Amino acid sequence: MSFDWPTALPLIFAGLMGLAILIYVILDGFDLGIGILFAAAEDSEQDTMIAAIGPFWDANETWLVLAVGLLLVAFPMAHGVILTALYIPVFVLLVGLILRGVAFDFRAKVPSGKKHRWNRIFFLGSVIASLAQGYMLGVYVLGLDVGFGGMAFGVLVAFCLAAAYAAMGAAWVIYKTEGELQKKAVRWLRTALVLTALGMAAVSLATPFASPRIFDKWFVWPEMLYLSPLPILSALLFLWLWRQTFHLPKPDDRHALTPFLTLAAIFVLGFAGLAWSFYPFVVPDKLTIWQAASATESLAIILAGTVVVLPIIIFYSFYAYRVFGGKATDLTYD
Amino acid sequence: MDPLILSRIQFGANISFHILFPTITIALGWVLLFFKLRYNATNDSAWMRAYFTWVKVFALSFAMGVVSGVTMSFQFGTNWPGYMEKVGNIAGPLLAYEILTAFFLEAAFLGIMLFGFRRVSNRVHTLATVLVAGGTTLSAFWIIALNSWMQTPAGFEMIDGKAHAVDWWAIVFNPSMPYRLVHMLLASGLTVSFLIAGLSALRYLNGDRSESMWKALRTGVFTAAILIPIQIFAGDQHGLNTLQHQPQKIAAMEANWTTGANVPLVLFALPDEAAKENKFEIAIPDGASLVLRHSTNGVVPGLDAYPGNHPPVFPLFWSFRIMVGTGLLMLAVSWSAAFFLKRRHSLPKPLAMLMVPMALSGWLATLAGWYTTEIGRQPWLVTGVLKTADAVGPVAGSHVALTLAVYLILYVLLLIAYLGVLVHLALKAAKDGDTSPLPGVMKAALSQPAAGE
Numbered sequence: 001m002s003f004d005w006p007t008a009l010p011l012i013f014a015g016l017m018g019l020a021i022l023i024y025v026i027l028d029g030f031d032l033g034i035g036i037l038f039a040a041a042e043d044s045e046q047d048t049m050i051a052a053i054g055p056f057w058d059a060n061e062t063w064l065v066l067a068v069g070l071l072l073v074a075f076p077m078a079h080g081v082i083l084t085a086l087y088i089p090v091f092v093l094l095v096g097l098i099l100r101g102v103a104f105d106f107r108a109k110v111p112s113g114k115k116h117r118w119n120r121i122f123f124l125g126s127v128i129a130s131l132a133q134g135y136m137l138g139v140y141v142l143g144l145d146v147g148f149g150g151m152a153f154g155v156l157v158a159f160c161l162a163a164a165y166a167a168m169g170a171a172w173v174i175y176k177t178e179g180e181l182q183k184k185a186v187r188w189l190r191t192a193l194v195l196t197a198l199g200m201a202a203v204s205l206a207t208p209f210a211s212p213r214i215f216d217k218w219f220v221w222p223e224m225l226y227l228s229p230l231p232i233l234s235a236l237l238f239l240w241l242w243r244q245t246f247h248l249p250k251p252d253d254r255h256a257l258t259p260f261l262t263l264a265a266i267f268v269l270g271f272a273g274l275a276w277s278f279y280p281f282v283v284p285d286k287l288t289i290w291q292a293a294s295a296t297e298s299l300a301i302i303l304a305g306t307v308v309v310l311p312i313i314i315f316y317s318f319y320a321y322r323v324f325g326g327k328a329t330d331l332t333y334d
Numbered sequence: 335m336d337p338l339i340l341s342r343i344q345f346g347a348n349i350s351f352h353i354l355f356p357t358i359t360i361a362l363g364w365v366l367l368f369f370k371l372r373y374n375a376t377n378d379s380a381w382m383r384a385y386f387t388w389v390k391v392f393a394l395s396f397a398m399g400v401v402s403g404v405t406m407s408f409q410f411g412t413n414w415p416g417y418m419e420k421v422g423n424i425a426g427p428l429l430a431y432e433i434l435t436a437f438f439l440e441a442a443f444l445g446i447m448l449f450g451f452r453r454v455s456n457r458v459h460t461l462a463t464v465l466v467a468g469g470t471t472l473s474a475f476w477i478i479a480l481n482s483w484m485q486t487p488a489g490f491e492m493i494d495g496k497a498h499a500v501d502w503w504a505i506v507f508n509p510s511m512p513y514r515l516v517h518m519l520l521a522s523g524l525t526v527s528f529l530i531a532g533l534s535a536l537r538y539l540n541g542d543r544s545e546s547m548w549k550a551l552r553t554g555v556f557t558a559a560i561l562i563p564i565q566i567f568a569g570d571q572h573g574l575n576t577l578q579h580q581p582q583k584i585a586a587m588e589a590n591w592t593t594g595a596n597v598p599l600v601l602f603a604l605p606d607e608a609a610k611e612n613k614f615e616i617a618i619p620d621g622a623s624l625v626l627r628h629s630t631n632g633v634v635p636g637l638d639a640y641p642g643n644h645p646p647v648f649p650l651f652w653s654f655r656i657m658v659g660t661g662l663l664m665l666a667v668s669w670s671a672a673f674f675l676k677r678r679h680s681l682p683k684p685l686a687m688l689m690v691p692m693a694l695s696g697w698l699a700t701l702a703g704w705y706t707t708e709i710g711r712q713p714w715l716v717t718g719v720l721k722t723a724d725a726v727g728p729v730a731g732s733h734v735a736l737t738l739a740v741y742l743i744l745y746v747l748l749l750i751a752y753l754g755v756l757v758h759l760a761l762k763a764a765k766d767g768d769t770s771p772l773p774g775v776m777k778a779a780l781s782q783p784a785a786g787e
Binding site: 054069 | 390393394396397398400401405407408411412415418422423424425426427429430431433435438440442443448453496502727728733737740751758
């Protein structure tokens with residue numbers, strides 16, 4: 001059988017979009033999380049925390065633009081349906097992102113008396129953006145059902161995701177700082193992990209009731225067997241990381257990056273589960289990825305560019321992270 | 335409330351707010367590169383001081399551009415789903431290439447450009463500045479290609495009511511694209527040179543006579559003086575291109591109601607669309623024929639040739655005149671400032687005081703120009719392919735009204751904060767003069783010589 005481009009391309013693009021969302025959630029997850037943790041940090045610590053994300057946040061957010069861009073360019077039908085259904089939550093997300101994005105810069109440039117105001121705006125924007133993302137995810141999982149039950153489920157996911165982002169933020173602080181702040185971040189991580197675990201348990205319990213479709217995809221034999229490693233592995237990683245929080249930070253700062261990598265792995269597993277719940281729909285129960293896709297010739301020309309450019313992007317993103325590797329120092333324009 | 339008009343106002347507000355910041359970053363990236371290269375060549379630390387002052391403006395403008403740009407990428411879907419459904423096959427790849435080739439490049443190297451001076455070698459830092467400036471310009475290339483395609487679509491065919499690409503070269507380099515790109519890049523250059531000249535004039539008025547102030551002031555004034563005649567020529571060419579491809583836009587810009595020869599150039603009027611006439615008209619006889627056809631009896635298209643299919647006259651007529659008027663003022667101010675700097679090595683106080691508000695003249699002209707070209711495309715979203723009214727989404731008017739109100743409040747507050755910070759940075763720089771500490775003299779490991787070491 002010859003390779004069938006019209007069938008393969010939408011699938012490839014669904015994969016690419018998934019990858020962009022996953023990278024976004026992991027990368028912007030930690031800087032949104034640091035924004036959430038701002039409320040628990042002191043003035044001097046806040047500067048260090050900003051220094052830990054300052055050179056990266058812009059590139060992190062670009063992955064969201066890529067994800068939405070891919071949705072827009074590869075699945076124009078779905079783009080309209082999803083975003084009009086989520087009109088208000090998207091708006092709330094954007095307000096959050098606008099506020100925190102500019103607060104980053106304003107807090108460093110305004111007269112020192114006004115810095116507090118922008119710190120608060122940074123915290124608020126981060127919380128709003130995280131909650132809005134979680135809410136949108138919850139409502140989307142249920143097939144954009146906007147009934148009361150669906151909204152309640154969305155709120156549940158919102159808090160769960162915000163807690164998960166806070167955990168990511170704490171893990172990043174552990175990696176990028178030392179001394180008192182690092183110890184504090186370990187405690188933040190422990191608390192955030194508990195909240196995330198509670199949220200995830202609640203979401204897992206609610207999903208079968210909220211969406212029989214997803215329930216049917218998971219709880220049939222033998223799929224259940226193949227899928228079982230996802231939840232089991234996630235739970236084990238969770239427990240292990242929680243135990244680790246009692247031993248961190250370690251002498252010589254060993255394993256400082258481990259919490260972040262573990263959380264990233266948990267995100268990957270959770271994402272795989274979500275992907276399984278959706279497939280083959282891009283708008284749950286309404287549009288499959290093939291029904292929503294752009295014309296083959298348009299997808300082909302984007303793919304050609306993507307294949308060339310994406311490895312380069314990943315390469316220089318790694319380079320940028322390496323340049324600013326090590327512990328965060330005060331961030332100055334030099 | 336009508337979701338169509340509300341969505342249009344919302345998108346207009348959003349894109350107006352957005353364009354302010356790319357207009358600065360596109361050219362400011364290259365100006366920063368110029369400062370950096372001058373420093374590399376002369377080892378004069380004043381160039382580096384100018385760099386560090388203006389890189390802060392760049393960082394802040396970039397952040398404002400990013401967040402308002404993210405908002406726009408979502409609004410395509412939330413308010414205008416019909417757009418991507420109809421022409422997604424064309425617009426999609428152009429936007430995708432903008433994200434892939436430009437956005438990531440800018441974002442990744444911005445960190446190094448802003449905070450990496452002591453972390454990478456001087457060569458890499460200069461390279462990062464080149465890549466960021468190149469990224470912003472490349473981003474302008476792609477988005478202008480898409481915008482121009484919406485104005486003068488080419489290289490496509492309609493199959494089952496959807497646009498499909500036939501010739502990508504013709505799509506990207508559509509008839510109005512080269513003109514619009516040049517016009518916009520020059521506009522960006524002028525916006526930045528007047529911003530730099532204006533804020534430097536503010537420092538000058540505050541008694542700052544430091545080397546870094548002079549260097550920035552001269553860079554701003556001389557760049558403006560060189561670019562403005564080129565821009566006037568490029569704008570004229572762009573207008574002739576529009577005459578050829580979108581004559582109804584020209585007819586509305588000139589408020590010319592009837593097609594014919596010996597058409598006057600209207601300098602002032604209150605166009606009345608209902609009565610199809612101009613009130614309080616002041617005009618130069620045969621002027622429009624002369625400008626547009628280079629002959630007094632040249633035939634100029636009038637609005638009567640496009641019944642029900644031409645853009646609204648009043649906003650076009652006035653936005654075009656505001657743009658041209660601002661341009662002429664820019665010419666007068668930049669040339670007189672250049673004269674005084676060249677001959678007298680000083681700046682008369684009244685001229686300096688005029689230059690301070692002129693710091694925002696680029697914004698005014700750019701917005702007026704974009705209003706001319708974008709309102710001039712109406713009633714079409716994509717000329718001849720998709721009407722604006724057919725692209726709006728099913729969202730309730732009350733929802734759009736709510737979000738519009740919040741966006742407007744947010745944008746006004748952010749604009750005030752942004753301008754406040756610009757003034758604060760200028761006054762702070764004026765106070766510090768050339769005594770502000772440079773990174774090279776701070777106690778830290780240096781990967782390169784700095785501060786004239």
